Amino acid sequence: xxxLWRVADVVSGVPETExxxxxxxxxxxxxxxxxGQHIDIRLTADDGYTAVRSYSVATASMDEIIEITVDELAxxxxxxxxxxxxxxxxxxxxxxxxxGWFVWRPTDTNPVQLIAxxxxxxxLMSMIRAHExxxxxxxxxxxxxxxxxxxxxxxxxxxxxGQQSPKLTVDYVYTRSVxxxxxTAPKRLTAETLxxxxxxxxATPDTFICGQTIFVETVAEWLxxxxxxxxxxxxxxxxxxxxxx
Amino acid sequence: xxxxxxxxxxxxxxxxxxxxxxQYETASFPVLTAGxxxxxxxxxxxxxxxxxxxxxxxxxxxxxxxxxxxxxRTDIHCVTSWSKLGTSWRxxxxxxxxxxxxxxxxxxxAHSYGGYTTNVPLQDLRDGQAWVAWEFDxxxxxxxxxxxxxxxxxxxxxxxxxxxxxxxxxxxxxxxxFWESNGYHIHGDPWREERYS
Numbered sequence: 001x002x003x004l005w006r007v008a009d010v011v012s013g014v015p016e017t018e019x020x021x022x023x024x025x026x027x028x029x030x031x032x033x034x035x036g037q038h039i040d041i042r043l044t045a046d047d048g049y050t051a052v053r054s055y056s057v058a059t060a061s062m063d064e065i066i067e068i069t070v071d072e073l074a075x076x077x078x079x080x081x082x083x084x085x086x087x088x089x090x091x092x093x094x095x096x097x098x099x100g101w102f103v104w105r106p107t108d109t110n111p112v113q114l115i116a117x118x119x120x121x122x123x124l125m126s127m128i129r130a131h132e133x134x135x136x137x138x139x140x141x142x143x144x145x146x147x148x149x150x151x152x153x154x155x156x157x158x159x160x161x162g163q164q165s166p167k168l169t170v171d172y173v174y175t176r177s178v179x180x181x182x183x184t185a186p187k188r189l190t191a192e193t194l195x196x197x198x199x200x201x202x203a204t205p206d207t208f209i210c211g212q213t214i215f216v217e218t219v220a221e222w223l224x225x226x227x228x229x230x231x232x233x234x235x236x237x238x239x240x241x242x243x244x245x
Numbered sequence: 246x247x248x249x250x251x252x253x254x255x256x257x258x259x260x261x262x263x264x265x266x267x268q269y270e271t272a273s274f275p276v277l278t279a280g281x282x283x284x285x286x287x288x289x290x291x292x293x294x295x296x297x298x299x300x301x302x303x304x305x306x307x308x309x310x311x312x313x314x315x316x317x318r319t320d321i322h323c324v325t326s327w328s329k330l331g332t333s334w335r336x337x338x339x340x341x342x343x344x345x346x347x348x349x350x351x352x353x354x355a356h357s358y359g360g361y362t363t364n365v366p367l368q369d370l371r372d373g374q375a376w377v378a379w380e381f382d383x384x385x386x387x388x389x390x391x392x393x394x395x396x397x398x399x400x401x402x403x404x405x406x407x408x409x410x411x412x413x414x415x416x417x418x419x420x421x422x423f424w425e426s427n428g429y430h431i432h433g434d435p436w437r438e439e440r441y442s
Contacts, residue, residue, distance in 0.1 A: 007248055040326075043255070044247045051255045052267045052326055077256045077269070091248045098441050100427035101279055213276050217389060220281035230281045230359065237277055 005042060005093045006030075011065060013088055016153045020071040020119065021083045022058065025094060032062040033097035035104045035130035036123045036208070036236075039068065040095040043078055053078040056123035056210075056238070057097055058154075060130035066097070069153055071119040102208065102236045103127075106134035110206045110232075113199045114142040115219055117211020120238040121153050124210055128158075132165060141169045141205075143197050145189050145215070148177040171197040189215075191222040201227040210236045261330075263320055265435035268328040274381075275327060276389045279423065283359035283409050287393050292377060293412035296348045303412075304342075306393070309377070312337045317376055319399040321406070322435040334397055336378030339370045339413075350415035354422060355396050358409040363422035364431070365398060365405055367415065374400055377410055402433040402440070 012024030033039075038056045055068040072083040086092070104112060104127040112131070114124040121144060131140050146152050152172075162170035173193060174186045187193075199205040207228060209216050216235045224230050256269075264270060287306040294302045304312070317334040353370060355363050369375065378397040379386050386392035391408025398405045404424045425431050430439040 005247065042247060043250045043253045045253050045255055046249050046251065049255050049257060050247070050267075051253075051269065054325055081250065081253050085252050086250070090250065092250060093247045095441070098428045101424070217276065217282070224281045230283065233280050235278065235280055237275065 005095050007091055008094045010086055010088050010090045010092065012067075013086065016069055017071075017151055019083065020069055020153065022067050022069045022153075023082060023086065024065055024067050025092075026065045027094060028064065030064045030066065033057045033060065033066055033126070034099070035060040035127040036102045037097035037099040037126075038123070039066070039097050041068075041078065041082070042093040042095070043081060044093070051078050052095075056126065056236075058122045058125050058129075060126045060133070069119070069122050069125075102210075102234050104130060104206075104208070106130060106136045108136070108206065109138060111139045111199055111203050112141070113205040113207040114140065115145075115194075115198065115207065115209045115211075116142065117145045117209075117215035117219075118147065118151065118238075119153065120209075120211030120215070120236070122210075122238070123236060124208060125154055125158075127208065128161065128168060132161065132168065137167060139167055139169070139199070141171070141199050143171045143173065143194070145173045145175065145211070147175055148186075149174065149179045173197065189219075191226070194219060194222055195226055205232065207233045208236075209233065210238050213237045263330050264328055265322055266438050267440075268322055268326055268435065271327040271329055274329060274332075274390065275323065275325075277323065277325060277404075278408065279361070280359070282388050283357075284388065285358045285393055285409055290393050291412070292342070292394070292410065294342060294346050295412065295414045296346060297350045297415050297417055298348075300347070302342075302346055309337060309394075312341055315376070317378065317397065317399075319397075321399050321403050324402040324404060324429065324433070324435075324440050328435075332399075333382050334376065334378040335380035336376040336394070336397060338373065339375040339377070340373065342377065343371065346415075348415045350417055352416045352419045354414045354416055354420055355405075355407040356411050356414060357407045358411050361407055361409070361423050363396075363405050363407050364416075364420055364425055365401070366419065366432070369398060369401060369405075370413070374398065400434070402430075402435050404429065405433050 008025040059067045070082040376397045379394040396407040
């Protein structure tokens, strides 16, 4: 079932930032995905050489079309092709969507705290979209840690949702440059800043953290030290195999 | 052959016969866990084996370190497609730990500090295929990588090599563990690409 390779048509390709792009894929008979799941993408060269990578799904509709957002990794094998070369009308192969752990379901009842570092926003955006499309009344709060305003994914949509949605709060932390008129200078995320911008432990949130390994590890440690139960924290690493970059 | 992506050439690492299908080689050691890393002091650490009859064998850290220690050099393969070749470990063979254990069970569940579980058939743990490892590359195993000690079953995808290992429970049936209940394969042989359920 989900483990078979299926052909996907590339139906859209829209730049998110200078180094990333959102790609729409249509797969016959696909029934969407759970919010937070990923797919595997397989590229095949003309001599049969293949490369497979996993990408989180950004959308959350019960549809034949899903979107992924790919950030180009320096020295990456697959991501530069997906960001720079892949064209609408091309085909590639996908496996999935898969994953039953780092997912949010509309039947979940706890408040939700999402914490994204850079491109780690992708599976969390899927959860936000699923939540907005549902009747689920639980409050969602997103903390989005970014190098700069220009590095943000889904900027317009998050800006609009942050202003208009009655059940979503969006907070930003900028680590290298800030938007014009921003009240604070850019700085590294600290435990103090983190805790000031998320739901408190007594709100008993389910927390999802996604980003580079060091970001995820650090934030998860701070949360546990601050009284958030480890069992309420789900983590996912993002952006290649990381760790040494 | 699948769909051809014209203009895609790739980096050609997978010609290496040490790489299972669909894997690429990485020099780094990525950290992949489902939640925060638990903290376990060696003074509080224990490793147990519990049989289907309820018999419990247990080792404190000191008792465990007094067992014969072996060096292991092996390739490891993560289901997320990275492989790390020629890694060096030190630990105790499961053959040593199972020496005095009597069982008729065919399956096991590995239990970790922090609540993680994974199921492994007993035959995949015996005959020099699995260890409880506490040293990596000549250094004590870092907490992020499962320290003080982790299960090491390198012929299966690395999620089977449970970090922060606490013990092994023998079971009559093959009971899905944590990832096995969340979309991943019940067995996890990288050479057969047993990735997803």
